[in-house]
Structures are given as C-alpha cells and as structure tokens.
Amino acid sequence: MVDFVGLYNYWIVVFLMMAGLYLVIEHGNLVKKMVGLTVFQAAVFLLYITLGKVRDGTAPIIAEGIETYSNPLPHVLILTAIVVGVATLALGLALVVRIRDAYGTIEEDEIGDQDGPAI
C-alpha cells in the first residue's frame, strides 16, 4: 500500500497520458485534439521530472551542507521537450486557423463532408 501511494506520481502520469490520448482520439474538434496532445505531452514531462527526483534530495546547487540532491539532467531535458511541445502546439493551432479559413469549421466530421472523392 505504501508503494502504491508512494508511487502516486506515476499514477498521475499514467492518468494524464491516457486522458490526453483519449482526447486526441475521441474529439472531433481540432482545438480539443491539440489540448489532448498537450496534456499527453505534459504527462511525459512529469514522468521525466519524477525520474529525476531523489528522496530527501534538494535542488542541485553546489553549496555547503547539501549532500543529496535531485538529478538535474531530466529537468534540462524537459526544458527542451517543453520547447518542442510549444512549437508543436503553435504549429497545430496555426494549421487549425488555416483549416477554419479554408473550410469554415474546425469539426472533423464537417470537414470530411465538404470534400468530394479524392483527387
């Protein structure tokens, strides 16, 4: 039981991951798809941060009296991943804007109805 609760971070990660994926798959609204994708990515950020945490560790600053500290590398990696995530989100939203210009809607099924057979 202690393990179960002690690993709650991971449970949150799994929950967020599934919720994000579900949003992406289930929703026909393109903006909501992007939201789902962001949640999905956020789950991964959390996973990395959790991996870097060392029990009773503090911030990784070299100073007197600090013996144990958390692993800084995952944090750095996640900074990069966040940048990537932001870029993805920006590009996705830009595409949604263009799609709305072209189709007048951002609902997937309505877009599908507007085009005839493949060229």
Place this chain on the structure above:
Amino acid sequence: MRVELAMAVALAGPLAGAAAIALFGRRPNLRDGAMIVASVVTFLAVYRILPAVDAGGRPELFLFDFVPGLGIRFVIEPLGMLFALVASFLWIVTSFYAIGYMRGHGEENQTRFYVCFAIAISAALGVAMSGNMLTLFIAYEVLTLSTYPLVTHHQSPESMRAGRTYLGILLSTSIGLQLVGIVWTYGATGTLDFTPGGILAGKVEGWPLIVLLFLYMYGIGKAALLPIHRWLPAAMVAPTPVSALLHAVAVVKAGVFTVLKVAIYIFGVDYLSETGASTWLMYVAGATVVIASLVALTKDNLKARLAYSTVSQLSYVVLGAALATSWSVVGGAMHIAMHAFGKITLFFCAGAIMVAAHKTEISDMAGLGRRMPFTFAAFAVGALSVTGLPPLGGVWSKWYLGLGAVEAEQLIFVAVLMISSLLNVAYLIPVAARGFISPKREGDPVPQPVGAAVAHDGHEDEDGIREAPMFCVVPLCLTAIGCLALFFAADDIAAFLAPIAQR
C-alpha cells in the same frame, strides 16, 4: 571481325536498328530500309560466329558483374548458335513480310511497331547467347515487355484484354516462379553459369529437386505448358507478322530454348535421368501435345488453330528435355529450328490470306487456293513439315525425339508422337486441301455474266481476290523452301548439336 565483336554486333545491331527506325519514323521508306539493313547486318554477324562454334570454340562476351561472379555474360554454344541463326535469319524474311503486310493492311503506329519488333529480336538473341541464367532471365523479361506493345498494337478493348492476359501470365510466371528458382539455384550452388553437365548435381536432391524443376518449367511461361498456355492464343490478336515471328520463332522458341538450356546446363541431362525428377514433366508435356492438338481441331479461326498447334508443338521440345537422353535433347533442339520454319510459313500464309482476301475463318477459305496458288502451296509445305512428313525438315526432329523416347524406355511417348502427327494431319492438311479441292459453296453464282468481271477493276475473279503483294508472297515461299532445305541439312545440324548431348 573478331568473334567477340561479332557477338556484340549481333546483340547491338537490332538495338541500333530500333534507334534508326525511331529516328526515321516520319519517312517510311527510309525507316523500312533501316530495318532491312539492321536485320541483314545482324544475321551476318551471327553467321560470322558459326565457324568458331563449329570448331568447338565457346566465344564469350563479358559486360559487367552485379555481384562478384554473377553478371551479364554472353557465351555461345551450339544450342544458342542454332537459335540465334534461326531467329536472325527469320528476322530478315519477316522484315520484308512485315513491310508488305503493314502497308497492305494500312496499319497505324507502324514506327512503334517496328521499334518494339527490333528490340524483341535483340532480346531473343540475348536469350540465345546468354552465358548464365541471370542474363537469360533479363533478356527473357525484355522480350516479354518489348512484345507487349506488339500484342496490343490495335489498341482495341479486345487487344488490351489480350495484352493483359499476355503480360499477366508471362510476368507472373517468370517473376513468381522462375526468379525464385534462379535465386534458389544461386543460393544452393553459388553460381548461375551454364555449365556442361549441370550445376545442381549433388547440391539439390530428392523432393526439392522436383520442386525446383517445377519452378523452372512453369516459370518459363513462354514454353506454354498446359495450363499456362492461355497467353499464346490470346496474343493472336496481334498483327500477323508478330504472330509469325514472335509466336513461331522469337517468343515461344525463347521459352523452349530456355527449357532446354535449363535441363542441359543447370540440371544436367544425366542428373535428370538418374534422379527421375523430370518424369512428371514428360507426362505434362505429352498431355499438352495431345490436348492442344485436340483443341486446335475445334478452332475455325485460322490463327487460333495455328496458335494451339504451336502450343502442342512446343511441348515436343519440352518432352525432349524431360526425356533427358542424348537423342531426345538433340531432337528437341532440332525441333526449335524445324518448327520455326514450318510454323512461320503457316503464319505468313494466314497473314497473306488476310491481306489479300480479308478472310480469317477456315470455313470461308474454300476455293481460295486457286486464286492464291503460291500462298496455299506454301501452306501445304509448311503443314506437311509441321506434321513431320518427308521430304520436309519436320520429320527429323520427330525422328530423334522418337529415338530419345525409346532410349529412355518410355515407349508411350512414341505413341504420343504418332497420335500427335495424326492429329496434325487432321487439323492442318484440310486447310490447304480445302483451298484447292473444295468445290465452291452452294449459292455461289457459278456462271458469271461476262460483263461482271470488268466491273471489278478488270480482275478476272468475280470477288476481286488475287495473290497477296510480292512482299508477302516471296518471304513465305522462301521459308517453305527452307523447310525443304532443312530436310537435307538435318545430318549437319545433328552433328553440330552433338556436343550439347555429350556427357
């Protein structure tokens, strides 16, 4: 000219011809002249190689390697020499014939036709001269692809359908079965060179050997074993010169030539007869001989009948390979030449009848012989040669095949050969006979008013039918004479081919 150079010329000649034909596409006389020149040069180059091969030489032309030890190599041995001679000689004859036919018939797209034709000849010579199985396979595929536009020449829905059958069967068998066989052979032996005595002995045994033989024999769709013969009748929608050259000489003979090559130089005749791996093939070939002849009997369309006759005759060669004795192999090889001359004569005649009289059905041809005497005389000669009656070439190949069957102690196939000859008589001779002998059908106005003949542009005949153009008639007479000449040359050919059967 060195022999190797002659080989290169023989292979490149038709290609250069194709380029020249394409170049002169807008000037028909120049274009047709280029084709004739190319065909003559090609034949002379092939002929130049003959003395060297006869003296026991195996001239070799090496281009490049795909993988070390496996590349494009051309080697000429007697079997290939014979095929190359036949194909290149008949190309000259067919060129003249094609000019007469295509002009007489007013066909369109003649340039494309001649270009593909020349490429096909180059491929056939490539098959003849190939020094390993991979080279042969490549030339074989080029032959398939280059003849496809010829089959679909008319671009009608019917010819498109036929073209699909043609390409579908030939490509699917060659890629689907033959290529697998080739890769398998390479994997098992590490070589694909044609080696006297074969390369498989001791490397592949038992059931796999039979499977491998199956992959080859049914992979060579051009040999038209039952039931993958469908492409051959389908291809008859092509203009007649195509049927003549390609389906009497180049394409189908490339098929059975490959069968012989594989049997002799990949499997090895001795290995086949020792293991008995080819027993099933004898029965399939025998069945093809008889069944295709029976089908031919039912066909009223002359070209269709000839097509089924070809299917049947091709299996003679396959039978020769399957019997796997020295006589049968020589007989099979000889049959390539004999049947080529006989069958091309028949096709030329069919085309001439179509050009001159616009008749395709046998039942409509009654009495035509009197107005087209040369054509029908040549048809009779060709028919007798294909049937195998002296004094025509066809008799010798059957003779050797019969000897082979006796040597292999498979007497049933002697009977098959006899029955087939009888069937040949039944389906070929009547065509010629009707032309000369059959009385006019009832309803024809026999007594002609004197003035009617004048109304038909001054022709003597009431329906304006007379002999086909000279370009058509002369070639078919030549090939008919060839049938006769081969009867007397048979000994020389057998002596020339003897090395392939040596152990």
Place this chain on the structure above:
Amino acid sequence: MTAHLPALQVVITLLAAPACILVRGRDLTFWLALLTTWAAFAVSCLLLDQVMTSGIVSYELGGWAAPFGIEYRVDALNAFVLLIVSGIGAIVLPFTPRSLLIEMVGEKAYLFYCAFLLCVTGLLGVAITGDAFNLFVFLEISSLASCILISLGPHRRALTAAFQYLIVGTIGATFIVIGIGLIYGATGTLNLNDIAERLPATGYNRTVIAAFAFLIVGAAIKLALFPLHFWLPKAYTYAPSTVSAFLAATATKVGVYVLIRFLFTVFGVKFSFDILPTALPLMLLAVLAMFVASTVAIFQDSVKRMLAYSSVAQIGYMVLGLSLVTVDGLTASIVHLFNHALMKGALFLAIGCIAYRQSSFRIDDLAGMGRRMPWTMAAFTAGGLSLIGIPLTAGFISKWYLILAALAADEPLIAALIVISSLLAVIYVWRVVEAAYFREPGPGAPSGEAPLALLIPTWVLIALNVYFGIETSLPVGVSEHAARALMGAGP
C-alpha cells in the same frame, strides 16, 4: 576540417534555414538552399568514405566526453542513411522552383526553403546522433518541418493531412521519448552505445521491456508500419510533389533506421529477438503491409495515392528483411532502403512533372499521357519497372537480396510471398502504363512536355535507378558492412 565533418553535416543546413528568412529573395534563397544541400551531400559523401576506410567516426559535440556530452557517432549504417537523405535532398531541390510556381504560393517561397532545410537538418540529425534525447529533438524538428511542407499542397485537404500528420507524428515521437525516459531510468545514461553496454546489467527488468515496447511502437508509427500507416497516404497524396518525393524517399527511411538502431544496436539481437519474440510479429506485420497496401494501391484512382500505398508496401519489405535477423536479411533491408529511396523519389518527381501540366492525378486523366509527355511517362515507366523489380533496375537488386536472404534463412514461404506481392506491383504500375500509352487522350487534355528544370532531376534519379541496378558495389558493399556490424554488435 575533416575532423569536424559530423558537426558540419547538421550545422550547415541548420544555419542556412534562418538565413533564408533573413534573405527572403525568391531566387537568392533557392540558391542558398541549393548550395547548402549540396554541401551537406558532399559532407555525407566524405563521411561515408571516411567510415568505410577507417571505421567508426566518433565526434564529441562541444568537446564534452562521450557518455556525458552528446556524441555524434557515424558507422556504416548511418553514414549510408545520411547519404540517402542528403543525396535525395540535393537532387530534389533543383526541381522545386518550377514546381513551386504551379503548386504553391510563389512569393512565400523563402519560407518553403527554410522549412525544407529544417526538415533536412532534422532527418540528418536523427541519423547522425548517438544520443537518445538528441534523437528525439531532431525527430521533432523534422516532423514539424515536414508538417509545414505538407500543408503547402495545392489542395485545401493538404491542411487536414498536415494536421493529422502533426498529431500522429507527435504521438509517435512522444512514445519514443517515453521509451527513452524509461531507459534512462533503468540505465542512467542517454548515450546509445553506453545504453547498449549497460542494459545487460539491468537484468532486462520490466522497465526495460516497457521502454522497448514504447520505442518500437513509436518508431513503427514514424516509419508507417502497417497498421500504423494511416497518416501516410493522405500526407503524400496532398503534399506538393517535391515534398512527396523528398519525404517518401527519406522520412520513412529514417524511421526504419531508428527501428534498426534500437533493435540491433541499443537493445541488441539477444534481447530484441531471443528474449522477446519480436521477429515473428514484425514479420507478420511486414507481410500484411506488403499484401494489404499493395492490394489497396491497385484500387486507387489517384496515381499519387497509389504510390503512397505502394510506399507502405515497400516499407513492409524493409521490415521483412530485418525481421529475418540474419546478416543477409539486414543487408537486403538496407539495400532496399537505398533503392526504394531512388525509385520512389523518381516516381514522385515524374508525378511532379505531370502536375506542371495538369492538376488532376486521376489515372483516367492520364490517358494518352505517353504521347503528350513522352519523357515524363518514360521516366514514370522506368521507375515503375524498378518498383516491380525488373532486372537492370535497382528494384531487382533489392528483390534479389531479399529472396536470397529468405531462402538462406530457410523461409521458402516468405520468399514466395515476396515474389507474389511484387506481382501486385505489376498490376498497379501497369494500370498507369496502360492508360498512358494505350488509351487515346480525352478532348481538351493539355499537351506539352514539362520543362527541363523538372525533367533533369527526374531523369537523374532514373539514371541512378539503372546505374545501381547494374553497379551494385556501393549499396551492397556498405549494407553488408553495416549489417555485419549490427549483427555482431549484440551482446
């Protein structure tokens, strides 16, 4: 200079991308992009030469020592992939200016070149890096850039195709990053080689297995392995022809590279195939891809979509080769990686030539094309023959090695399936050839050949198809070298 080749490989195009935005002029950016891709191609040639003569090239970025800093590690496999990516980029790029005018907005061309260079950078980066997280970053760079490129297609459906590509691509990349995170948790390192060395010590616990699953599924999405291929046909169909040609020839190849790298180098043959039963599922999916996608391709009306499905099928061949887990099989896979890039690139460029004259890619609208655009259709036919695997084309070499490998691995059934599925290719290629050569053009069909600027790149690729169908020492030599190293690298 030569010591810094690995860094130059990525940096040249990376720096040129923002430079394009600063320069802006349409022609100027084109020449800038052209020069840099050619430079990248030259670098990859030098790198391959260096690898083949003196073995693995290791480069420590910024001078940080290997397991801690980012290492660029070039062996025969990724040198070859670098060559494919930069080579195809160098050939395809000259095609764009004339094609852009027809298919895209001309005045914003500089943005196209910027995205193109970024895409090249990303793909090169994925191939060259020896660091797991760096790999993910480059993967995202390439997929975001290619998403922009796809969205530039002439039809508005390009937008939805790009959006779908973005979503699916991001999910795939995120799966990969999850896998990388789990491996990091298990081994404490991100250097691919270091991971390979430390993994056995973990006893292959459940974390490692989960990481493996995430990585393989992520890579499978990226390389469009059936049934995770659904994003590909749409993207390739609606993207501008240049982009289709470039992506079809390179993006999925890099995906296959990632798969091979993780299966063979990082996790090792023992774990990937002996401890976990990976080979059989991969083989089944590959065979399914070959058959299902080829069959679907036969029933397509649009040539472009047909080629896209054919790509899915061809990826099946590559995965099939590696799933044999033999040196021969891997060699065949890598050879096909190269050859397929050549043939699909050529085919899509030929489509680009057609697009220059008419906007429809329906097979029915190609009637009589053989006479209207003889050079274009001749190129298409030659590329199609290569796709089928007719001798004297590169495709034949691929099939040859693949069948040989299947037979050597005692899988005659697989050999038969390879052959049968290539017969399906005959059918779909022939539908186009038949329409182009043996049907009369409809009334009002445009006529006239594409300009030389389009024909030359197309024919360069066709010439390469023929050249590498005859002279195989480069692809086969490198592939064998790479395959040996990969099979030997396992623990």
